[in-house]
Amino acid sequence: MIASDAGRTLSVAVFIALVAASLAITFVASRRARGASGFFVAGRRISARQNGLAIVGDLFSAAAFLGISGMVALNGFDGVMYSIGFLVALITVLLVVAEPLRNLGRYTLTDVMAYRLDRPRVRAVAAVASVVIILFYLLAQMVGVGVITSLLLGIDQTLAIALVGVLMMVYVTFGGMVATTYVQLFKALLLIGATVVLTVLLLGRFGFNYSHLLDRAAARSGNGDAFLAPGLKFTNHVDLLSLGLGLVLGTAGLPHIMMRFYTVPDAQTARRSAVWVMGIHGSCLFLMTLLGFGAAALVGPHAIEAANEAGNSAAPLLAQVLGGGATFGGQVLFALVSAVAFATILAVVAGLAIGASANISHDLYTHVLRRGKVNERREVQVAKVASLAVGLIAIVLALAAKSLNVAFLVGLAFAMAASANLPVLIYSLHWRRFNTAGAVSAVVVGLITAVGLAVVGPSVIGEDGIMLHGIEPLTTLSNPGIVSVPAGFLAGWLGTMLTAREARSEERFDQLRLRALTGHGAERAIEVTP
Amino acid sequence: MSAVLADVVRRDLEELARRRRRFVVPLLLGALSAYALVLLAFAYWPALVRQHVIGAFNVAYLLAVSQFLMTFLVGVVYSRWAARVCDPLAARIRAELDARATEAAPSPVTDRRPGRLERDRSVVAQEA
Numbered sequence: 213m214i215a216s217d218a219g220r221t222l223s224v225a226v227f228i229a230l231v232a233a234s235l236a237i238t239f240v241a242s243r244r245a246r247g248a249s250g251f252f253v254a255g256r257r258i259s260a261r262q263n264g265l266a267i268v269g270d271l272f273s274a275a276a277f278l279g280i281s282g283m284v285a286l287n288g289f290d291g292v293m294y295s296i297g298f299l300v301a302l303i304t305v306l307l308v309v310a311e312p313l314r315n316l317g318r319y320t321l322t323d324v325m326a327y328r329l330d331r332p333r334v335r336a337v338a339a340v341a342s343v344v345i346i347l348f349y350l351l352a353q354m355v356g357v358g359v360i361t362s363l364l365l366g367i368d369q370t371l372a373i374a375l376v377g378v379l380m381m382v383y384v385t386f387g388g389m390v391a392t393t394y395v396q397l398f399k400a401l402l403l404i405g406a407t408v409v410l411t412v413l414l415l416g417r418f419g420f421n422y423s424h425l426l427d428r429a430a431a432r433s434g435n436g437d438a439f440l441a442p443g444l445k446f447t448n449h450v451d452l453l454s455l456g457l458g459l460v461l462g463t464a465g466l467p468h469i470m471m472r473f474y475t476v477p478d479a480q481t482a483r484r485s486a487v488w489v490m491g492i493h494g495s496c497l498f499l500m501t502l503l504g505f506g507a508a509a510l511v512g513p514h515a516i517e518a519a520n521e522a523g524n525s526a527a528p529l530l531a532q533v534l535g536g537g538a539t540f541g542g543q544v545l546f547a548l549v550s551a552v553a554f555a556t557i558l559a560v561v562a563g564l565a566i567g568a569s570a571n572i573s574h575d576l577y578t579h580v581l582r583r584g585k586v587n588e589r590r591e592v593q594v595a596k597v598a599s600l601a602v603g604l605i606a607i608v609l610a611l612a613a614k615s616l617n618v619a620f621l622v623g624l625a626f627a628m629a630a631s632a633n634l635p636v637l638i639y640s641l642h643w644r645r646f647n648t649a650g651a652v653s654a655v656v657v658g659l660i661t662a663v664g665l666a667v668v669g670p671s672v673i674g675e676d677g678i679m680l681h682g683i684e685p686l687t688t689l690s691n692p693g694i695v696s697v698p699a700g701f702l703a704g705w706l707g708t709m710l711t712a713r714e715a716r717s718e719e720r721f722d723q724l725r726l727r728a729l730t731g732h733g734a735e736r737a738i739e740v741t742p
Numbered sequence: 743m744s745a746v747l748a749d750v751v752r753r754d755l756e757e758l759a760r761r762r763r764r765f766v767v768p769l770l771l772g773a774l775s776a777y778a779l780v781l782l783a784f785a786y787w788p789a790l791v792r793q794h795v796i797g798a799f800n801v802a803y804l805l806a807v808s809q810f811l812m813t814f815l816v817g818v819v820y821s822r823w824a825a826r827v828c829d830p831l832a833a834r835i836r837a838e839l840d841a842r843a844t845e846a847a848p849s850p851v852t853d854r855r856p857g858r859l860e861r862d863r864s865v866v867a868q869e870a
Contacts, residue, residue, distance in 0.1 A: 289802055289803070289806075292785070292806050293781075296777070296806055296809045297805075299809065299810060299813050300812075300813055301775075302813060303770065303774070303816050303817075304770070305818075306816070306820060306821075307769060307820060308770065313825075332800070349826045423796070423797030423798040423799060424798075425798075426798035426803075427798045437792065440798060441791055441798055441802050442785070442788065442791060442802055443788055449785035449786065452781065452784070452785050453778075453782070456778075460774065480825070480829060483821055483824060484821065486817075487817045487818070487821050488811055490817040491817070494810055494813055497810075498810055503787065689864045725757055725759060726751075729758050729759060729762070729828075729832060729835075730755070730758070730836050731832060731836065732835065732836045732839050
């Protein structure tokens with residue numbers, strides 16, 4: 213807890229107002245989320261700009277908002293590395309996944325594979341993989357919630373985690389994708405507003421001379437010039453490249469991001485929303501690094517580290533200084549930024565929960581368990597129950613794993629998405645010979661390699677890990693991407709080449725390509741306006 | 743290719759696929775290679791990236807900024823290209839297929855609704 217009592221009361225008040233606003237949004241949205249398509253993909257009527265903003269909302273997790281500024285404030289230039297990775301990843305999203313996904317899918321990534329491959333098998337494997345990836349990502353957010361709320365709002369960690377879990381279930385079960393989208397929009401606008409205001413105030417302190425700000429940050433960091441160059445945090449070069457690879461390919465494979473492309477009317481809108489994401493997310497990522505350097509210059513690494521070792525409090529502390537320190541202005545800004553951080557996490561977990569519930573209900577229940585013999589009402593009911601279950605599991609896991617490192621969990625989720633989902637998606641779209649065995653092996657090998665390597669790596673076992681402190685980690689990599697991504701692609705290729713050709717898959721490939729490239733036969737937006 | 747697709751549609755589709763391949767693959771690989779080179783420079787040429795260029799800005803910082811500019815540029819270049827080259831071609835193919843579907847069956851209302859023919863048979867749930 214780093215604020216005074218008055219500041220804390222203010223933070224809690226702002227936070228309650230924010231939760232009330234998001235619940236009001238959910239209530240309004242709940243009357244518009246009709247039918248399965250309304251529940252899962254908001255009737256496919258979201259505009260490019262709205263969807264762009266909502267994707268920014270999904271992408272700006274706690275790790276991005278508090279993590280990047282904190283990492284820059286403590287490690288200087290190496291923190292910028294995450295920003296670059298998150299940003300360049302959007303090129304893969306735009307060029308590889310956005311349009312074909314919109315044209316081919318119904319609610320989930322698995323739909324794309326099921327279009328040409330042996331449906332029940334490939335659906336089961338891919339849906340389980342997606343749920344696992346989402347759970348890791350969700351776990352990272354929930355652990356982050358505990359850390360951040362106890363730090364910023366003075367709420368007990370356990371209570372905070374339970375509260376976020378319950379709110380998430382409320383958003384998703386009552387409002388479906390419509391409510392989730394509006395909560396994302398609300399949060400994205402708050403986040404952009406807060407970032408811009410802080411940046412203007414910060415640069416004002418330095419006469420709008422950014423170079424001067426960087427000099428001050430370097431001087432105060434105690435590292436001098438080295439603070440502005442790479443190398444302070446990432447000393448293992450292969451690990452750095454591995455992290456970069458995972459980040460840059462992972463975004464395109466994250467199930468809840470992919471799902472957002474089904475919420476727009478057509479492929480052109482999907483493309484335009486991806487370009488919106490680049491503009492908005494890119495600018496915010498850039499400003500976030502600037503705030504990090506600002507925190508190093510104005511708050512100083514000692515005060516930041518004293519509040520939280522990982523630096524998660526850098527942005528709120530900077531806000532306090534910019535508002536005038538211990539004055540009322542300082543407390544107001546601190547309260548606002550803390551509340552925005554909380555809103556950020558809430559929106560992200562809602563997006564994740566609806567992604568997982570679509571995988572469980574649409575893929576596992578409707579298509580694998582019941583072989584498609586399910587009506588729409590039932591599919592939505594199961595999805596709601598699934599999102600309650602996902603919420604409960606996330607609460608329990610987060611309470612059990614409070615000590616895990618948030619950045620590590622997020623990095624791992626990205627690496628899993630890049631290794632398990634991306635190879636299958638690319639092969640399905642572009643390789644005629646690709647078959648079911650290839651898809652199953654790519655998903656299984658990609659996922660297991662990513663998790664396996666992370667488990668035997670230095671983030672989990674050994675001196676700096678969470679268990680078995682006495683023994684050496686089996687690998688020096690904390691980020692598995694550099695091995696697991698090629699492993700996923702290779703397994704997909706080998707699995708296909710070592711098994712018999714699949715006539716149906718090759719036959720349907722032309723249909724798939726026609727639909728992916730032209731949108732002929734794609735799912736349409738619901739035309740009725742409520 | 744199934745019998746549904748006439749030669750003229752197939753030709754347009756091949757053309758569309760070929761154009762996308764020739765434009766998107768180099769663009770994607772080029773951008774990802776540039777990113778990889780920047781990471782390699784950070785990791786293996788520390789002396790170079792520490793050189794100051796203007797004020798407090800060193801080579802590393804300018805390389806980071808270059809990645810932001812590159813991403814924005816790829817976004818603009820690709821979306822303008824796709825709107826100019828792909829969208830008209832895709833629209834032509836769709837129109838051709840719709841016209842054929844209308845000829846084949848006298849009920850244009852159902853047939854114009856894309857997706858009826860190819861919709862996954864196993865999907866029972868219909869949109870409201």
